[in-house]
Amino acid sequence: MKIFRSESFVDYKTYTFNYATYCIKEKKSELPEIYDKGFLPYSNNTDLKVETYYLARSLRIELSDYKETSENRRVDRKIQEINPSFEVIPVKDFNLKDPVFLSYCFDFANKRFSEPISMNRLEYIFSAKSVSHVFRFRADGKPVGYVIAIIENDTLHYWFAFFDLDNPKYSLGKWMMFSVIRWAFENDLSYVYLGTCYGEKSLYKVRDFKGLSYFDGNQWVKNVKSLKLKCRADGNFVVDTFKQDTDLFLENLNV
Template sequence: MRLAFSETTPDYENHLAPYQVLGFPEDGETAATAFGYGMLPSNRELTRFYLARSVRIDLARYTESRRERYVRRQCDTLRRAFLPRAQLAGPDDWADMCVRYMNESSWWLTRRGRPFRTADLTARLNSPMTTHLLTLTDTTDNSPAALGTLYVEPPIAYYALAFYDTRYRKTSVGSHLMSSVISELQHHGLSHVYLGTCYYEGARYKTRFTGMEFFDGLGWSDDRKKLQLFLSRQNDLSGQHLFDHPSYLETGPPPRPEDTTLRLADAPQPQHIDSVEE
């Protein structure tokens, strides 16, 4: 991976110059390479990735929880199907459901400069980031209930977007859709499914599955107490980084040189100039 460091708002008075780490796959590397390094897609073409507090499920350790079984019973009229994106039957019905969700959902609110149209959905479905779909169809009337877009590159997959008919909200269909994705991908023999990031309490639903791991800045961790520490303290990090925060240091020693995730040995070196000719 080639890395670039894109600067964000710094706080020079406190000696903080934060950067967003961007990754660009090189020859022989794919999106799976970036996911393994804790990166997530920064564009739909999968040519640029960003380092983040990514969450994934180790499918070798995944088992259905009691809560998942309860939600599955609540959604017992919904039939799931896993298919390549080009094989979606009745695409107009699915498009109507998805676009309606995009225009009603609070998650899409900040992205709504105008009402979404079918073309906006099509641009997302017909992109390298969507190779497969997982659909939930209501067997009582054969109507679309929920749809998840997936990037699948065995042995990993990325759960990118979710859409559902809001009339199923009381049955926790969004949770059932994510659980169905995880179960289906485990059935197909994949090793990991990536679920996005976890930077606020509202995103903790992604971490409730067995086999959960998150990227903690050094590597993949399944320490839920550490994740809770990150979530509870991140708004207190005024004037210092997490690795310097007392609450983090109480959980263990600061990072050691051998813990670091990157060596800049291959970074271009500045050229020495002996003289400047006028």
């Protein structure tokens, strides 16, 4: 892998000089290490020819600490009314270019994603060589959702999910995430990565699952209380966290 940094925002008054950190994947076998270092796939520039990853506050479940919660069980009980099931399909056996499938994902994305997504970007995401499996979900025998996953060795990244919005009472999105995590646990994987965790809207991931830790830019931290505080404070930072409380920051690094 190749790690590089790009200059970002500057605030000379507080001596804050930001650098965005990226990683280029050179071999598929590097994926577990790339995720362990806090990187996630970057898909915002569809002209990029190499698989690039960005460093962010990301979230993962350490499956050695995983336990089902009462909320997981509640969602699972409720959805049994519509006879749910799922299958795990290698991408070589699934047509990611099928127009009906693309239209389904495109329609969902533009109803639920915070920013509109183009069909070009959707096709770019699905063409990533690291995408390895599709989880296809059914209810009463009909397809109701898909998860695009990256699986390598003991690592699974729950990258994008698309699902029917017609029956919100069944919490289909929650059940799909829970099902993938449980599948990973039952298949002896070590980690499930759930993407970024910024802002209060991301806290549903924190509330619903056990065994969580987040990447703080230096290390994986299991203190969920501090993560909630960070999410609620997002958008209000004046300077970086090192300058906000230098002693505490260094203490957390064991310096």
